[in-house]
Amino acid sequence: xRELDIAAFEFARRRRGLLxxxxxxxxxxxxxxxxxxxxxxxxxxxxxxxESYPEELQAAFVGSVTDISSLEGYLVIxxxxxxWLLIVGSYFAYAAGxxxxxxxxxxxxxxxxxxPVSRTRFVVGKFLAMLPAVAVVDLALLxxxxxxxxxxxxxxxxxxxxxxxxxxxxxxxxxxxxxLLASAFFGRVRRxxxxxxxxxxxxxxxxxxxxxxxxxxxxxxxxxxxxxPGELLVAGDVDWxxxxxxxxxxxxxxxxxxxxxxxxxxx
Amino acid sequence: xSVPAIDIDGLTKFYGDVRxxxxxxxxxxxxxxxxxxxxxGAGKSTTIRLLLGLLKPTDGTARILGVPVDDRAAxxxxxxxxxxIPGDPRFYDDVSGRKTLDYFAxxxxxxxxxxxxxxxxxxxxxxxxxYSRGNRQKLAIVQAFMHDPRVVVMDEPTSGLDPLVxxxxxxxxxxxxxxxxxxxxSTHILGEVREVCDRVAIIRGGxxxxxxxxxxxxxRSGKVVTxxxxxxxxxxxxxxxxxxxxxxxxxxSLRLVTSGNYDALVDALDGYRVDDLEVRExxxxxxxxxxYDESEVEREDDADAxxxxxxADATDADADADSRDGESDAAAEPSPADAEESxxx
Numbered sequence: 001x002r003e004l005d006i007a008a009f010e011f012a013r014r015r016r017g018l019l020x021x022x023x024x025x026x027x028x029x030x031x032x033x034x035x036x037x038x039x040x041x042x043x044x045x046x047x048x049x050x051e052s053y054p055e056e057l058q059a060a061f062v063g064s065v066t067d068i069s070s071l072e073g074y075l076v077i078x079x080x081x082x083x084w085l086l087i088v089g090s091y092f093a094y095a096a097g098x099x100x101x102x103x104x105x106x107x108x109x110x111x112x113x114x115x116p117v118s119r120t121r122f123v124v125g126k127f128l129a130m131l132p133a134v135a136v137v138d139l140a141l142l143x144x145x146x147x148x149x150x151x152x153x154x155x156x157x158x159x160x161x162x163x164x165x166x167x168x169x170x171x172x173x174x175x176x177x178x179x180l181l182a183s184a185f186f187g188r189v190r191r192x193x194x195x196x197x198x199x200x201x202x203x204x205x206x207x208x209x210x211x212x213x214x215x216x217x218x219x220x221x222x223x224x225x226x227x228x229p230g231e232l233l234v235a236g237d238v239d240w241x242x243x244x245x246x247x248x249x250x251x252x253x254x255x256x257x258x259x260x261x262x263x264x265x266x267x
Numbered sequence: 268x269s270v271p272a273i274d275i276d277g278l279t280k281f282y283g284d285v286r287x288x289x290x291x292x293x294x295x296x297x298x299x300x301x302x303x304x305x306x307x308g309a310g311k312s313t314t315i316r317l318l319l320g321l322l323k324p325t326d327g328t329a330r331i332l333g334v335p336v337d338d339r340a341a342x343x344x345x346x347x348x349x350x351x352i353p354g355d356p357r358f359y360d361d362v363s364g365r366k367t368l369d370y371f372a373x374x375x376x377x378x379x380x381x382x383x384x385x386x387x388x389x390x391x392x393x394x395x396x397x398y399s400r401g402n403r404q405k406l407a408i409v410q411a412f413m414h415d416p417r418v419v420v421m422d423e424p425t426s427g428l429d430p431l432v433x434x435x436x437x438x439x440x441x442x443x444x445x446x447x448x449x450x451x452x453s454t455h456i457l458g459e460v461r462e463v464c465d466r467v468a469i470i471r472g473g474x475x476x477x478x479x480x481x482x483x484x485x486x487r488s489g490k491v492v493t494x495x496x497x498x499x500x501x502x503x504x505x506x507x508x509x510x511x512x513x514x515x516x517x518x519x520s521l522r523l524v525t526s527g528n529y530d531a532l533v534d535a536l537d538g539y540r541v542d543d544l545e546v547r548e549x550x551x552x553x554x555x556x557x558x559y560d561e562s563e564v565e566r567e568d569d570a571d572a573x574x575x576x577x578x579a580d581a582t583d584a585d586a587d588a589d590s591r592d593g594e595s596d597a598a599a600e601p602s603p604a605d606a607e608e609s610x611x612x
Binding site for chain 2: 002005006009013106107108109110111112113114115116117118262263265266267
C-alpha cells in the first residue's frame, strides 16, 4: 500500500505544525470556557443582545442558538461557529493546499513520481495523511472542552458533544479536500493555499450573508451549510442529509484532484 | 537485444509557441552508457521529463523497455526498474538522509542501499537541509540505484560532485554498464561524455543534431590551441591535415582546432614569437561550431542555439533551473588539469 507510505511520511512531516495548532486551539478553548461562569453572574440579557445583532452576523457567528446561558449554547457561539468552522476549517484548507503543490513547487515530486507510484495514489496518499491530522485536532478540542467543563463544574451533554466533533471532523476533512484540489491544480504552493483558503472563507461569508435573502441558495456552495453546531450541541439533532453531502463532496473533490493531477505537466 | 532500453520516436513538446524539443528520435540498447549532450536550455531536461512521464508530449512517443510512457498502468511496472536523478535533486529539507531513503525504499525497494552508501557516504542522520550540494548529489545517486534498476536516467548527475567523487561515480557507471544496466545521462560537458559514454546524442535548440559513437566523435573533435603573438599570423602556416578549423580571433590571436600532429604545430610556431600558448579540451561549443555549421542555414541555427543557451530559462520553458546555470558555467570552463593533459599529448 504505497498510499499509506506516502501518507505516513507526509503526516510525520506535519507533526510539529499540528502540535502548534492543537496548543493554540486548546488554549482558546480553555480561555473561552474559563470566562463562562462570569457570564452567568452578570445582569446582561444575552438573549436580547443576540437578537439585536444584524441577521447576517447572527448567521455567521451565532448560528441557530438562542440560549447563550447554557454552556452548550455559549460554546457554539464562542467556539464552534467561529473558531471551529471558520478558522480551523480555513487552516485545514490552507494546510492541504501545500500537499501536492508543495512537492511540485519544490520539485521533490520528481523523486517520487519516477517510482511505481501513480499520480492518483500519490494524491490519495496525501489526502490520507490529513485524516489523522484532523482526528488529532478534533480530539484535542474535544478533550479540552470536556476537561474545561469539568473544571468549572458545568454539565455538558457528552453524546451531543461527540456528535458535534464527529460531524465537525467530516467538515474539516471536506475542507482538506478543497485544499487538495487546489493543490493538485496549481503548481505553486502560495497560489494553491490562497485559492483554498479563499474558497472556504469566501463561501462561509456567502452562506452567512445570503441568509434570508433571495440569494440564500448561493449559501448551498458553502460547506458550512451542511452542518449546524447549534442544532447538534443544543438540540442534539443530526442532519444526516448534511452529513451525506459532506462525505459525497469530499469524495468528489478527491477524485477530481487525482484526475486533474493525472493530466498535468509537472515541471 | 530485441527491445531497446530507451526508445524515443518523434518526441515533440511545445509550451504554447515555445519549442521545448521537436521531433527527437533515437534509441538506446540495453547495457549501453549513453550520453545526452547539449548546452543549457537545449531541451535535455524536457526530454528526460517526457521520457519519465512527468511531462506529456505534444507529439511522438517515448518507450522504456518497450513500454510507451502513456500506457499508464504498464509504465508504472516499468518504473519499478528505472532509477532517476533529477537535474537539481530536491529532497525534504527537514527530513534526515536516512528517513528520506527509508521513504523511497518503501516505494520502490532498497536491496543495494548499504553497498551504495559505503561507496557514496553521506551524513545519514542529519537533515537534508544541512547537506552540501555534493552530499545532496550523493544521496541522489544512492536513491537512484538502491533498488537495482535496469535503466537509469540522470540529468547532469555529476554537477556538484567534487572531482574525486566524480571519478568514483564514472567508475561506478562503467561497472553498472558491465552488469547490463542501461545508463542514460545528460550533460553539457564534452569531457564527461568522452570519459564514460559509449555513444552520445547531441541536442541543440530542442532538435537532435547527431547521434554518434564516442570514438567517431573524438576523432572529429580534437583540441583547441590558442596562440598569442605580436606577429601577424598566417593561417596557411597551420593548414595541416589534422587541422579541423583555424581562424584569427579579433584580438589577432590564432585559434586552431586540431586532432593531433603537435610536432607540425610546434614547427610552425617556430617562425613566430609566442607570448602565450594554450591547449585545451574541445568544449561543446567548439563541437557545435566546427562540426555542425556545414551550411549558412546551420550557421544561423548556431546563433539561435547560442541565444537559447544564454537565456535558457527565458526562451525555454524547459527551465534548467536558475541555480544550476551558474554551476554549469563554471564546470564548462576548461580546467588546468585538462590543459596539462593536452600538452602532454
